[in-house]
Amino acid sequence: MAKRTEALISDEILDGCETVLDYRFENRDLLRNCLTHASGANHRLASNERLEFLGDAILGAVVCEMLYRRFPEDPEGELTRIKSIVVSRHICAQVSEVLRLTDFLLMGKGLSVHSRVPSSIAAAVFESLVAGVYLDGGLEPARRLIERVIGPEVEIAAGVEHGKNFKSLLQQFAQKTVGETPVYKLLDEKGPDHSKCFKVAALIGPKMYPPAWGANKKAAEQRAAHNALCELEGRELPFPAE
Numbered sequence: 001m002a003k004r005t006e007a008l009i010s011d012e013i014l015d016g017c018e019t020v021l022d023y024r025f026e027n028r029d030l031l032r033n034c035l036t037h038a039s040g041a042n043h044r045l046a047s048n049e050r051l052e053f054l055g056d057a058i059l060g061a062v063v064c065e066m067l068y069r070r071f072p073e074d075p076e077g078e079l080t081r082i083k084s085i086v087v088s089r090h091i092c093a094q095v096s097e098v099l100r101l102t103d104f105l106l107m108g109k110g111l112s113v114h115s116r117v118p119s120s121i122a123a124a125v126f127e128s129l130v131a132g133v134y135l136d137g138g139l140e141p142a143r144r145l146i147e148r149v150i151g152p153e154v155e156i157a158a159g160v161e162h163g164k165n166f167k168s169l170l171q172q173f174a175q176k177t178v179g180e181t182p183v184y185k186l187l188d189e190k191g192p193d194h195s196k197c198f199k200v201a202a203l204i205g206p207k208m209y210p211p212a213w214g215a216n217k218k219a220a221e222q223r224a225a226h227n228a229l230c231e232l233e234g235r236e237l238p239f240p241a242e
Contacts, residue, residue, distance in 0.1 A: 039108030055127030094122035
């Protein structure tokens, strides 16, 4: 690994990334490689491009197995539909932004001056880190990472079709327990007009539940309802609230 990369991606940055991933790397040079965009590398082979290629394949394989096991009654076409959503560049970029993976990324000056990292780069760093965890620790830690961060996306993508409309479930729960109907508040939005993400929180009376990001307002509301149900039922949130 080039000295320049070692100097710019400090141990403190690596610590932060490992905390978010809930995985400790044995080979920290590999982690630096995962976090180095081609624009910030001394040469292309020192960037995360090859890792992105591998991570995309691992992500697809693990998600396919998840869907095969989780939905034993579903035909191939439905499994393919869900997979195409949850392994898309858009969802990978969204996961990357929610986990703030781009905060740890080394890019060249031409890209680092922008306030928002392009979605293609955000998606690539997530896929690169999937590959890094796989190469460093094997399939099981990579699987755990994917199931933790992509699992909720599977629930959202398959939810309505499998009778899990989280907004409807939250409304039933709230009306039954406290006699209130949930409302949804738009807290933030990011991105250009053709590719916005929306941050929404569910409110039941005066209580605001942990917000969630979505690729559109409908998806954000479903995820916010899911977060509210998790908190009300004492389950761990699938993602950080911010």
